[in-house]
Amino acid sequence: MQLMQTKREKTHRMVLDAAAKLFSEQGYHGTSLKSIAEAVNMQAGSLYYHFSSKDQLMQDVLNKSIYIIYSTVKTEMNKLDEAASFSDKLKAAIRGHMIAILTYADYTSASIRNYGQLPDAVHYASQPARDEYEQFWRALFEQAEIAGAIRADVDKHLLRLSIFGSMNWSSVWFNAQQNTSVEALAAAQADIFLHGCLKQGQNR
Amino acid sequence: MQLMQTKREKTHRMVLDAAAKLFSEQGYHGTSLKSIAEAVNMQAGSLYYHFSSKDQLMQDVLNKSIYIIYSTVKTEMNKLDEAASFSDKLKAAIRGHMIAILTYADYTSASIRNYGQLPDAVHYASQPARDEYEQFWRALFEQAEIAGAIRADVDKHLLRLSIFGSMNWSSVWFNAQQNTSVEALAAAQADIFLHGCLKQGQNR
């Protein structure tokens, strides 16, 4: 086991962190290699010792972002015992996704905010990992439907996309919010999607 | 009243339409004036007869996008009679926002997807209009709270942001979905936020 990082590995990581931050703030095309290099006190040309191209850099940010999100969600799901209800599972999945998104905001928001605006090659290279994660969510709602946990007239497909939209959009506004914990936020998100906002038995 | 458009006005609009489409697909920084000009069979230099700069072009796209969304929402709200419940109002507001977003997808998605990735001057110039629209939604939920329509333990602020996230994210995935009408989609969105997805009285 090799916990000590070589200088090469440390710098590699610092560059990737800086790239993620700038890609998330200014977009892929709005970020120059020079600005990434400046963020780590280097010259632009030096980056090529660590990365073969700007595309490669973005690629690595994307892959890391998807890995962080999916593995955090898996961790939260694994905390559940076998008798967990659909509500518990959805809450855990949302908690994992939100923790990942808001804790590793540079990576995940770089991924989310540049989605669909990247060179085709970069986009396609990250598609398989994205699909695999999406498949996890599809399965979650399919199981819930089979178990009879969700209303029959709710479109599962739309429900999933709605939840994704809410969660992902939080990476845009979260910085402004210092008062709420990520855990509380995730719980409140889940509550809205599980029970809606109307007062019980009320329709006004 | 002047319905006839001059050639100048027609071309101006065609250029703006092309810019909105490309800004939405490739982002502000990823879009060159040359590609906008090509989309309307012109040379890049000729655009400057109609617009003073690339920033100005983006500025106009943003303003038009916000105007379209807010005015469509107002139109839907005005269709309600005075006795309308909070449910009716929320449904109408969501319907208006969704109709605007999905019908004028080039403009609205150019605005949504480039949010926070634009030059400061461009961003700030559109802030007042954005704030005004946000204020409409804030007021909607404040009235609902006073009227006792929403659960006391629901965070109004988060609820609004969640709904915005869901709606805005739909501009990312909607192209893939040809089977559902915008009206039906909006109604389903509203239903999820009003009533949640759980089967009544169920918590599994």
Next chain:
DNA sequence: GTCTATAACGGGATAGAC
């Protein structure tokens, strides 16, 4: 109104010194 030509600049990427 639109064209062509061009100025002025910044971008990604490479080569070789150290």
Next chain:
DNA sequence: GTCTATCCCGTTATAGAC
């Protein structure tokens, strides 16, 4: 490993012809 120097290309914007 990082630097400097440089190549080559695309970008925004302007000027003047038509």
